[in-house]
Amino acid sequence: AQSVTQPDARVTVSEGASLQLRCKYSSSGTPYLFWYVQYPRQGLQLLLKYYSGDPVVQGVNGFEAEFSKSNSSFHLRKASVHWSDSAVYFCVLSGGDYAQGLTFGLGTRVSVFP
Amino acid sequence: NAGVIQTPRHxxxxxxxxxxxxxxxxxxxxxxxxxxxxxxxGLEFLTYFRNQAPIDDSGMPKERFSAQMPNQSHSTLKIQSTQPQDSAVYLCASSSGGANSDYTFGSGTRLLVI
Structure with missing residues:
Protein backbone atom coordinates (compact mmCIF):
# COMPACT_ATOMS: atom_id res chain seq x y z
CA ALA A 1 0.00 0.00 0.00
CA GLN A 2 1.18 3.50 -0.70
CA SER A 3 0.79 6.53 1.49
CA VAL A 4 1.61 10.22 1.69
CA THR A 5 2.21 12.19 4.87
CA GLN A 6 2.18 15.94 5.12
CA PRO A 7 3.14 16.58 8.73
CA ASP A 8 2.14 20.24 8.81
CA ALA A 9 -1.58 20.91 8.63
CA ARG A 10 -1.12 24.68 8.69
CA VAL A 11 1.75 27.01 7.90
CA THR A 12 1.72 30.76 8.34
CA VAL A 13 4.36 32.92 6.71
CA SER A 14 4.99 36.57 6.06
CA GLU A 15 4.85 37.90 2.53
CA GLY A 16 8.32 37.82 1.04
CA ALA A 17 9.54 35.06 3.32
CA SER A 18 10.57 31.64 2.13
CA LEU A 19 8.31 28.62 2.34
CA GLN A 20 8.95 24.92 2.68
CA LEU A 21 6.23 22.31 2.81
CA ARG A 22 7.17 18.82 3.83
CA CYS A 23 6.03 15.59 2.24
CA LYS A 24 6.97 12.01 3.00
CA TYR A 25 5.80 9.13 0.88
CA SER A 26 5.73 5.37 0.99
CA SER A 27 5.59 3.36 -2.19
CA SER A 28 6.52 -0.18 -3.09
CA GLY A 29 7.10 0.72 -6.70
CA THR A 30 8.56 3.62 -8.61
CA PRO A 31 6.97 6.77 -7.22
CA TYR A 32 5.54 9.44 -9.44
CA LEU A 33 5.07 12.52 -7.31
CA PHE A 34 3.09 15.69 -7.74
CA TRP A 35 2.31 18.85 -5.86
CA TYR A 36 -1.12 20.31 -6.43
CA VAL A 37 -2.54 23.56 -5.09
CA GLN A 38 -6.18 24.24 -4.29
CA TYR A 39 -7.41 27.80 -4.04
CA PRO A 40 -10.69 28.47 -2.23
CA ARG A 41 -13.69 26.92 -3.96
CA GLN A 42 -11.60 25.72 -6.87
CA GLY A 43 -10.30 22.43 -8.13
CA LEU A 44 -6.74 21.25 -7.84
CA GLN A 45 -4.10 22.77 -10.05
CA LEU A 46 -0.79 21.08 -10.84
CA LEU A 47 2.27 22.91 -9.55
CA LEU A 48 4.94 20.44 -10.54
CA LYS A 49 5.71 16.77 -10.96
CA TYR A 50 8.60 14.35 -10.64
CA TYR A 51 9.00 11.16 -12.60
CA SER A 52 12.74 10.64 -12.88
CA GLY A 53 16.03 12.41 -13.50
CA ASP A 54 17.10 15.63 -11.78
CA PRO A 55 15.74 15.43 -8.24
CA VAL A 56 15.02 19.16 -8.19
CA VAL A 57 12.04 20.01 -10.34
CA GLN A 58 10.78 23.44 -11.20
CA GLY A 59 7.12 24.30 -11.26
CA VAL A 60 4.85 27.22 -11.87
CA ASN A 61 4.87 30.50 -9.98
CA GLY A 62 8.40 30.05 -8.64
CA PHE A 63 7.80 26.77 -6.84
CA GLU A 64 10.30 23.95 -6.86
CA ALA A 65 10.49 20.58 -5.16
CA GLU A 66 13.26 18.19 -4.32
CA PHE A 67 12.90 14.44 -4.49
CA SER A 68 14.92 12.27 -2.14
CA LYS A 69 14.70 8.52 -2.51
CA SER A 70 16.81 7.88 0.58
CA ASN A 71 14.53 10.03 2.72
CA SER A 72 11.31 9.11 0.88
CA SER A 73 10.56 12.79 0.67
CA PHE A 74 9.36 15.33 -1.85
CA HIS A 75 9.49 18.74 -0.18
CA LEU A 76 8.11 21.85 -1.84
CA ARG A 77 9.86 25.23 -1.65
CA LYS A 78 9.43 28.80 -2.70
CA ALA A 79 12.00 31.49 -2.11
CA SER A 80 9.63 34.41 -1.63
CA VAL A 81 5.89 34.02 -1.13
CA HIS A 82 3.14 36.38 -2.18
CA TRP A 83 -0.24 36.81 -0.53
CA SER A 84 -1.79 35.05 -3.54
CA ASP A 85 0.06 31.87 -2.54
CA SER A 86 -2.41 31.40 0.31
CA ALA A 87 -4.04 28.08 -0.49
CA VAL A 88 -4.02 24.40 0.40
CA TYR A 89 -1.14 22.37 -1.01
CA PHE A 90 -1.36 18.66 -1.61
CA CYS A 91 1.47 16.23 -2.08
CA VAL A 92 0.28 13.41 -4.32
CA LEU A 93 1.67 10.00 -5.20
CA SER A 94 0.96 7.83 -8.17
CA GLY A 95 2.13 4.27 -7.91
CA GLY A 96 2.72 3.99 -11.60
CA ASP A 97 -0.53 2.43 -12.64
CA TYR A 98 -4.10 3.49 -12.42
CA ALA A 99 -5.06 1.31 -9.51
CA GLN A 100 -6.89 3.67 -7.19
CA GLY A 101 -5.55 6.61 -9.16
CA LEU A 102 -3.65 8.98 -6.92
CA THR A 103 -2.88 8.92 -3.20
CA PHE A 104 -3.21 12.31 -1.56
CA GLY A 105 -1.71 13.75 1.56
CA LEU A 106 -4.12 15.57 3.84
CA GLY A 107 -2.82 18.89 2.62
CA THR A 108 -1.08 21.87 4.18
CA ARG A 109 -3.00 25.11 4.47
CA VAL A 110 -0.69 28.05 3.81
CA SER A 111 -1.62 31.50 5.00
CA VAL A 112 0.50 34.41 3.83
CA PHE A 113 0.06 37.65 5.71
CA PRO A 114 1.44 41.09 4.86
CA ASN B 1 -9.55 23.81 -23.86
CA ALA B 2 -12.13 24.43 -21.18
CA GLY B 3 -10.60 21.87 -18.86
CA VAL B 4 -12.61 19.34 -16.91
CA ILE B 5 -16.15 20.62 -16.47
CA GLN B 6 -18.28 19.60 -13.53
CA THR B 7 -21.92 20.45 -13.08
CA PRO B 8 -23.61 21.60 -11.01
CA ARG B 9 -21.13 23.61 -8.95
CA HIS B 10 -23.40 23.42 -5.93
CA GLY B 42 -9.32 14.66 2.90
CA LEU B 43 -9.37 13.43 -0.68
CA GLU B 44 -10.66 9.91 -1.15
CA PHE B 45 -10.62 7.89 -4.33
CA LEU B 46 -14.01 6.65 -5.44
CA THR B 47 -13.75 5.14 -8.89
CA TYR B 48 -12.15 5.38 -12.29
CA PHE B 49 -12.83 4.60 -15.92
CA ARG B 50 -10.46 3.91 -18.74
CA ASN B 51 -11.77 4.22 -22.28
CA GLN B 52 -15.26 4.38 -20.75
CA ALA B 53 -14.89 1.00 -19.05
CA PRO B 54 -15.11 0.86 -15.26
CA ILE B 55 -11.75 -0.31 -13.98
CA ASP B 56 -11.73 0.18 -10.23
CA ASP B 57 -14.62 1.18 -8.00
CA SER B 58 -13.07 0.03 -4.76
CA GLY B 59 -13.59 3.42 -3.14
CA MET B 60 -17.30 3.58 -3.82
CA PRO B 61 -19.77 2.98 -1.01
CA LYS B 62 -21.50 0.00 -2.57
CA GLU B 63 -25.09 0.44 -1.59
CA ARG B 64 -26.03 3.92 -2.73
CA PHE B 65 -23.26 5.13 -5.03
CA SER B 66 -22.93 4.33 -8.71
CA ALA B 67 -20.94 5.79 -11.55
CA GLN B 68 -21.26 5.51 -15.28
CA MET B 69 -19.50 6.68 -18.38
CA PRO B 70 -21.93 6.17 -21.25
CA ASN B 71 -19.69 7.95 -23.76
CA GLN B 72 -16.25 9.49 -23.85
CA SER B 73 -17.60 12.98 -23.30
CA HIS B 74 -19.16 12.59 -19.90
CA SER B 75 -19.35 10.61 -16.72
CA THR B 76 -21.97 10.68 -13.98
CA LEU B 77 -21.86 9.91 -10.30
CA LYS B 78 -25.22 9.07 -8.81
CA ILE B 79 -25.99 8.94 -5.11
CA GLN B 80 -29.28 7.38 -4.14
CA SER B 81 -31.04 8.04 -0.86
CA THR B 82 -28.55 10.74 0.10
CA GLN B 83 -27.47 11.04 3.70
CA PRO B 84 -25.95 14.00 5.56
CA GLN B 85 -22.59 12.19 5.65
CA ASP B 86 -22.54 12.32 1.84
CA SER B 87 -22.06 16.07 2.06
CA ALA B 88 -18.70 16.76 0.46
CA VAL B 89 -16.99 18.20 -2.58
CA TYR B 90 -16.93 15.67 -5.38
CA LEU B 91 -14.02 16.12 -7.76
CA CYS B 92 -13.64 14.68 -11.20
CA ALA B 93 -10.28 14.37 -12.93
CA SER B 94 -9.18 13.17 -16.33
CA SER B 95 -5.89 11.99 -17.69
CA SER B 96 -4.50 11.34 -21.12
CA GLY B 97 -3.32 7.88 -20.18
CA GLY B 98 -0.11 6.24 -19.09
CA ALA B 99 1.43 5.99 -15.68
CA ASN B 100 3.17 9.36 -15.82
CA SER B 101 0.38 11.43 -17.29
CA ASP B 102 -0.88 14.62 -15.73
CA TYR B 103 -4.25 14.63 -14.05
CA THR B 104 -6.51 17.60 -14.66
CA PHE B 105 -9.16 18.29 -12.07
CA GLY B 106 -12.50 19.98 -12.37
CA SER B 107 -13.65 22.62 -9.92
CA GLY B 108 -15.83 20.13 -8.14
CA THR B 109 -19.46 19.83 -7.13
CA ARG B 110 -20.22 20.86 -3.59
CA LEU B 111 -23.01 18.61 -2.34
CA LEU B 112 -24.95 19.48 0.78
CA VAL B 113 -27.48 17.02 2.13
CA ILE B 114 -29.90 18.54 4.64
Whole structure:
Protein backbone atom coordinates (compact mmCIF):
# COMPACT_ATOMS: atom_id res chain seq x y z
CA ALA A 1 0.00 0.00 0.00
CA GLN A 2 1.18 3.50 -0.70
CA SER A 3 0.79 6.53 1.49
CA VAL A 4 1.61 10.22 1.69
CA THR A 5 2.21 12.19 4.87
CA GLN A 6 2.18 15.94 5.12
CA PRO A 7 3.14 16.58 8.73
CA ASP A 8 2.14 20.24 8.81
CA ALA A 9 -1.58 20.91 8.63
CA ARG A 10 -1.12 24.68 8.69
CA VAL A 11 1.75 27.01 7.90
CA THR A 12 1.72 30.76 8.34
CA VAL A 13 4.36 32.92 6.71
CA SER A 14 4.99 36.57 6.06
CA GLU A 15 4.85 37.90 2.53
CA GLY A 16 8.32 37.82 1.04
CA ALA A 17 9.54 35.06 3.32
CA SER A 18 10.57 31.64 2.13
CA LEU A 19 8.31 28.62 2.34
CA GLN A 20 8.95 24.92 2.68
CA LEU A 21 6.23 22.31 2.81
CA ARG A 22 7.17 18.82 3.83
CA CYS A 23 6.03 15.59 2.24
CA LYS A 24 6.97 12.01 3.00
CA TYR A 25 5.80 9.13 0.88
CA SER A 26 5.73 5.37 0.99
CA SER A 27 5.59 3.36 -2.19
CA SER A 28 6.52 -0.18 -3.09
CA GLY A 29 7.10 0.72 -6.70
CA THR A 30 8.56 3.62 -8.61
CA PRO A 31 6.97 6.77 -7.22
CA TYR A 32 5.54 9.44 -9.44
CA LEU A 33 5.07 12.52 -7.31
CA PHE A 34 3.09 15.69 -7.74
CA TRP A 35 2.31 18.85 -5.86
CA TYR A 36 -1.12 20.31 -6.43
CA VAL A 37 -2.54 23.56 -5.09
CA GLN A 38 -6.18 24.24 -4.29
CA TYR A 39 -7.41 27.80 -4.04
CA PRO A 40 -10.69 28.47 -2.23
CA ARG A 41 -13.69 26.92 -3.96
CA GLN A 42 -11.60 25.72 -6.87
CA GLY A 43 -10.30 22.43 -8.13
CA LEU A 44 -6.74 21.25 -7.84
CA GLN A 45 -4.10 22.77 -10.05
CA LEU A 46 -0.79 21.08 -10.84
CA LEU A 47 2.27 22.91 -9.55
CA LEU A 48 4.94 20.44 -10.54
CA LYS A 49 5.71 16.77 -10.96
CA TYR A 50 8.60 14.35 -10.64
CA TYR A 51 9.00 11.16 -12.60
CA SER A 52 12.74 10.64 -12.88
CA GLY A 53 16.03 12.41 -13.50
CA ASP A 54 17.10 15.63 -11.78
CA PRO A 55 15.74 15.43 -8.24
CA VAL A 56 15.02 19.16 -8.19
CA VAL A 57 12.04 20.01 -10.34
CA GLN A 58 10.78 23.44 -11.20
CA GLY A 59 7.12 24.30 -11.26
CA VAL A 60 4.85 27.22 -11.87
CA ASN A 61 4.87 30.50 -9.98
CA GLY A 62 8.40 30.05 -8.64
CA PHE A 63 7.80 26.77 -6.84
CA GLU A 64 10.30 23.95 -6.86
CA ALA A 65 10.49 20.58 -5.16
CA GLU A 66 13.26 18.19 -4.32
CA PHE A 67 12.90 14.44 -4.49
CA SER A 68 14.92 12.27 -2.14
CA LYS A 69 14.70 8.52 -2.51
CA SER A 70 16.81 7.88 0.58
CA ASN A 71 14.53 10.03 2.72
CA SER A 72 11.31 9.11 0.88
CA SER A 73 10.56 12.79 0.67
CA PHE A 74 9.36 15.33 -1.85
CA HIS A 75 9.49 18.74 -0.18
CA LEU A 76 8.11 21.85 -1.84
CA ARG A 77 9.86 25.23 -1.65
CA LYS A 78 9.43 28.80 -2.70
CA ALA A 79 12.00 31.49 -2.11
CA SER A 80 9.63 34.41 -1.63
CA VAL A 81 5.89 34.02 -1.13
CA HIS A 82 3.14 36.38 -2.18
CA TRP A 83 -0.24 36.81 -0.53
CA SER A 84 -1.79 35.05 -3.54
CA ASP A 85 0.06 31.87 -2.54
CA SER A 86 -2.41 31.40 0.31
CA ALA A 87 -4.04 28.08 -0.49
CA VAL A 88 -4.02 24.40 0.40
CA TYR A 89 -1.14 22.37 -1.01
CA PHE A 90 -1.36 18.66 -1.61
CA CYS A 91 1.47 16.23 -2.08
CA VAL A 92 0.28 13.41 -4.32
CA LEU A 93 1.67 10.00 -5.20
CA SER A 94 0.96 7.83 -8.17
CA GLY A 95 2.13 4.27 -7.91
CA GLY A 96 2.72 3.99 -11.60
CA ASP A 97 -0.53 2.43 -12.64
CA TYR A 98 -4.10 3.49 -12.42
CA ALA A 99 -5.06 1.31 -9.51
CA GLN A 100 -6.89 3.67 -7.19
CA GLY A 101 -5.55 6.61 -9.16
CA LEU A 102 -3.65 8.98 -6.92
CA THR A 103 -2.88 8.92 -3.20
CA PHE A 104 -3.21 12.31 -1.56
CA GLY A 105 -1.71 13.75 1.56
CA LEU A 106 -4.12 15.57 3.84
CA GLY A 107 -2.82 18.89 2.62
CA THR A 108 -1.08 21.87 4.18
CA ARG A 109 -3.00 25.11 4.47
CA VAL A 110 -0.69 28.05 3.81
CA SER A 111 -1.62 31.50 5.00
CA VAL A 112 0.50 34.41 3.83
CA PHE A 113 0.06 37.65 5.71
CA PRO A 114 1.44 41.09 4.86
CA ASN B 1 -9.55 23.81 -23.86
CA ALA B 2 -12.13 24.43 -21.18
CA GLY B 3 -10.60 21.87 -18.86
CA VAL B 4 -12.61 19.34 -16.91
CA ILE B 5 -16.15 20.62 -16.47
CA GLN B 6 -18.28 19.60 -13.53
CA THR B 7 -21.92 20.45 -13.08
CA PRO B 8 -23.61 21.60 -11.01
CA ARG B 9 -21.13 23.61 -8.95
CA HIS B 10 -23.40 23.42 -5.93
CA UNK B 11 -26.24 21.07 -5.10
CA UNK B 12 -28.48 20.93 -2.07
CA UNK B 13 -30.64 17.86 -1.57
CA UNK B 14 -32.94 16.67 1.14
CA UNK B 15 -32.08 13.53 3.05
CA UNK B 16 -33.26 10.51 1.11
CA UNK B 17 -33.30 12.21 -2.28
CA UNK B 18 -31.16 11.30 -5.26
CA UNK B 19 -28.25 13.39 -6.50
CA UNK B 20 -26.59 13.11 -9.90
CA UNK B 21 -23.28 14.79 -10.55
CA UNK B 22 -21.85 15.33 -14.02
CA UNK B 23 -18.32 15.43 -15.34
CA UNK B 24 -17.09 16.30 -18.81
CA UNK B 25 -13.45 15.26 -19.19
CA UNK B 26 -10.93 16.90 -21.43
CA UNK B 27 -11.46 15.78 -25.00
CA UNK B 28 -9.12 12.95 -25.86
CA UNK B 29 -8.41 11.94 -22.29
CA UNK B 30 -8.91 8.23 -21.85
CA UNK B 31 -9.12 8.03 -18.06
CA UNK B 32 -11.68 9.61 -15.76
CA UNK B 33 -11.51 9.59 -11.97
CA UNK B 34 -13.92 10.55 -9.20
CA UNK B 35 -12.77 11.69 -5.78
CA UNK B 36 -14.59 12.88 -2.68
CA UNK B 37 -13.16 15.63 -0.52
CA UNK B 38 -14.12 16.30 3.08
CA UNK B 39 -12.39 18.17 5.84
CA UNK B 40 -12.15 15.08 8.00
CA UNK B 41 -11.10 12.48 5.43
CA GLY B 42 -9.32 14.66 2.90
CA LEU B 43 -9.37 13.43 -0.68
CA GLU B 44 -10.66 9.91 -1.15
CA PHE B 45 -10.62 7.89 -4.33
CA LEU B 46 -14.01 6.65 -5.44
CA THR B 47 -13.75 5.14 -8.89
CA TYR B 48 -12.15 5.38 -12.29
CA PHE B 49 -12.83 4.60 -15.92
CA ARG B 50 -10.46 3.91 -18.74
CA ASN B 51 -11.77 4.22 -22.28
CA GLN B 52 -15.26 4.38 -20.75
CA ALA B 53 -14.89 1.00 -19.05
CA PRO B 54 -15.11 0.86 -15.26
CA ILE B 55 -11.75 -0.31 -13.98
CA ASP B 56 -11.73 0.18 -10.23
CA ASP B 57 -14.62 1.18 -8.00
CA SER B 58 -13.07 0.03 -4.76
CA GLY B 59 -13.59 3.42 -3.14
CA MET B 60 -17.30 3.58 -3.82
CA PRO B 61 -19.77 2.98 -1.01
CA LYS B 62 -21.50 0.00 -2.57
CA GLU B 63 -25.09 0.44 -1.59
CA ARG B 64 -26.03 3.92 -2.73
CA PHE B 65 -23.26 5.13 -5.03
CA SER B 66 -22.93 4.33 -8.71
CA ALA B 67 -20.94 5.79 -11.55
CA GLN B 68 -21.26 5.51 -15.28
CA MET B 69 -19.50 6.68 -18.38
CA PRO B 70 -21.93 6.17 -21.25
CA ASN B 71 -19.69 7.95 -23.76
CA GLN B 72 -16.25 9.49 -23.85
CA SER B 73 -17.60 12.98 -23.30
CA HIS B 74 -19.16 12.59 -19.90
CA SER B 75 -19.35 10.61 -16.72
CA THR B 76 -21.97 10.68 -13.98
CA LEU B 77 -21.86 9.91 -10.30
CA LYS B 78 -25.22 9.07 -8.81
CA ILE B 79 -25.99 8.94 -5.11
CA GLN B 80 -29.28 7.38 -4.14
CA SER B 81 -31.04 8.04 -0.86
CA THR B 82 -28.55 10.74 0.10
CA GLN B 83 -27.47 11.04 3.70
CA PRO B 84 -25.95 14.00 5.56
CA GLN B 85 -22.59 12.19 5.65
CA ASP B 86 -22.54 12.32 1.84
CA SER B 87 -22.06 16.07 2.06
CA ALA B 88 -18.70 16.76 0.46
CA VAL B 89 -16.99 18.20 -2.58
CA TYR B 90 -16.93 15.67 -5.38
CA LEU B 91 -14.02 16.12 -7.76
CA CYS B 92 -13.64 14.68 -11.20
CA ALA B 93 -10.28 14.37 -12.93
CA SER B 94 -9.18 13.17 -16.33
CA SER B 95 -5.89 11.99 -17.69
CA SER B 96 -4.50 11.34 -21.12
CA GLY B 97 -3.32 7.88 -20.18
CA GLY B 98 -0.11 6.24 -19.09
CA ALA B 99 1.43 5.99 -15.68
CA ASN B 100 3.17 9.36 -15.82
CA SER B 101 0.38 11.43 -17.29
CA ASP B 102 -0.88 14.62 -15.73
CA TYR B 103 -4.25 14.63 -14.05
CA THR B 104 -6.51 17.60 -14.66
CA PHE B 105 -9.16 18.29 -12.07
CA GLY B 106 -12.50 19.98 -12.37
CA SER B 107 -13.65 22.62 -9.92
CA GLY B 108 -15.83 20.13 -8.14
CA THR B 109 -19.46 19.83 -7.13
CA ARG B 110 -20.22 20.86 -3.59
CA LEU B 111 -23.01 18.61 -2.34
CA LEU B 112 -24.95 19.48 0.78
CA VAL B 113 -27.48 17.02 2.13
CA ILE B 114 -29.90 18.54 4.64
Missing amino acids: KVTGKGQEATLWCEPISGHSAVFWYRQTIVQ
